[in-house]
Amino acid sequence: MDRRTLFRFAVANPASAVYLSAVGASVAVTAGVVLLSDDPGFIGVWPVFLTAPTSLLGVMPLAATETELPTAVYGAGIAVAALVQSLVIGTCFELLRGRGPKSGGARRMRTQ
Secondary structure (H helix, E strand, O other): OOHHHHHHHHOOOHHHHHHHHHHHHHHHHHHHHHHHOOOOOOOOHHHHHHHOOHHHHHHHHHHHOOOOOOHHHHHHHHHHHHHHHHHHHHHHHHHHHOOOOOOOHHHHHHHO
């Protein structure tokens, strides 16, 4: 799979774009509430919920050892989990459209 196909599956399709927009909005709202509120409560769980189960794979071993995460590591983990899940969502979207990684895209469909 080349870079262009990987980008198309992970970012440049409607399903992945909507998913990444939802995750980005939840991160922006979380950051705003944490910065502007005295008691943010449980607002930080929404990015984790939106990127679950991938984000939970990184959190579970740390939770077992009761390790506290710096904010940068938390943010990087959310970003990586969102991109991994966006790739899976985009691949499923393209497969449902009949343009999976092995089909050759729209060019092959037009020539048959």
